[in-house]
Amino acid sequence: MRVAELDFAEKTWTIPAGRTKAGRTTVVPLGAFSIVLIKEALALRPKPSEGAEPSPFVFVGRGEAPGAIHPSAISHAMRDIRAAIDIPDITVHDLRRSGATRLARARTSPFILSKLLNHANELGGGSSITMSVYVQHDYLEEKREAIECLERLILAAVRPGTELQPPPPPALPAPPRLLFHEPA
Structure with missing residues (x-):
């Protein structure tokens, strides 16, 4: 990062x-x-x-002259975590899978999960042409809601009694302007 x-x-x-x-x-x-x-x-x-x-x-x-953290540092940290929690075969990828599973249980749509995980060719049930050509939405807010949900789930697991409050709902956008003149 x-x-x-x-x-x-x-x-x-x-x-x-x-x-x-x-x-x-x-x-x-x-x-x-x-x-x-x-x-x-x-x-x-x-x-x-x-x-x-x-x-x-x-x-x-x-x-x-410190550069990016070396990948072996993450491997060593995972080794220490495995020993501390006595689960010898857990991997970093298991954490990614567990996060996605927890979000699915919290009713995050499979489509938003695929967007969060940056999976290619996940169309969420839409046709490939519609989703890849016509839909230009980045789903950032939907992904943000999922990330905030995951943070709350993690905090509840590691710090019982600590809760992040959900953000207030976003304001509704203004209605779109019409691109044609209405009859008088």
Whole structure:
């Protein structure tokens, strides 16, 4: 995760196409708790030496000129988690699958789940032409609702009694302007 990809005002993380398995730019909505954790990670980064630029990465490795956290650090963290919870075969991908399962149980539509997971060719029951050519909606707000739901589920599991309040419902948009003149 790069700092430049984050937009705290819009509460999004934009992952460039070159870094996604599907090969397309993905906008990930960030929930309130995710933003808190990211800001904490930014505050914990080592200060750059005088005249040096800060690391472009949110999660940095150790060293004089820290780059992105090394994948082996995540593997080591998962090893420690497996030992602590005594589940020897859990993987990072299992966490992704568990999150999707919890959201499905919370009635998030399969279509929105596929959008969150950035799966290719998930049309949610729409025809391929309709969904790929005519529907230009990015589903960001629907994905945001799912992310916020997942945050509430995780917090309820790891911090009983801690609840994130759901955001107020969005205001209804203004009716669209007609593109033709109505008869007088």
